Amino acid sequence: MTAEPREFRRILGHYPTGVCAITAIGEDGRPVGLVVGSFTSVSLDPMLVAFFPDKSSTTWPRVEAAGRFCVNVLADSQQAVCSALSAKGEDKFAGLDFALSALGSPIIHGALAWIDCELDTVHEAGDHYIVLGRVRGLDVHHEGSPLIFHKGGYGKILPL
Incomplete structure (x- = not known):
């Protein structure tokens, strides 16, 4: 059986x-950002995380050139932040509040948690890259529920 890309994505x-x-x-000197649904922890020793930007991304090369980045875990109330950073254009941060991490990357206000990283390695993987980041700092901003992407839409975790 050979799956078609459209069916693969649907499943x-x-x-x-x-x-x-x-x-x-x-x-x-301007903030840049992109949204990913493909983020994972990789290793505890050394502490590594990974995400998978699309090769067609126009923002990823700017993040890569910086040599460092911050992963912001978005809260279920931050769909507007997600939309702003997913949009095409130069001023994705218009109206977004943020502070700078110790490495100088934006920590978005209202994010549940953040992970400050130095770029470790980048590997090609089909139409995406596998980006490994070496964790240099991290914290929880506030408690809450994460923004979830499921079946083409956004949602949240409901309390038990």
């Missing part, structure tokens, strides 16, 4: 993913 849409914003300061 994998049944698996919910968290939504993270990857942020950095570009070479021009």
Whole structure:
């Protein structure tokens, strides 16, 4: 059996993913960011995380050039942040509040948690890259529920 890309995407849409914003300061000194639903922890020793940007992303090269980035775990109330950082254009951060991490990457206000990383390695993987980040700092901003992507839409975890 050979699966078609459209069917592959439909089937994998049944698996919910968290939504993270990857942020950095570009070479021009302006904040840059992209949204990923493919983020994972990789190793405890050394502490490594990974995400998978699309090769067609126009933002990823700017994050890569920075050599560092911050993973912002978006809260279920931050769908507007997700939309802003997913949009095409130069000023994705218009109206977004953030502070700078110790490495100088944007930590988005209201994110549940953040993970400050130095770029470790990048591998090609089909139409995406596998980006490994070496964790240099992390914290929980506040308690809450994460923004979830499932079957083409956004949702949240309901309390038991």
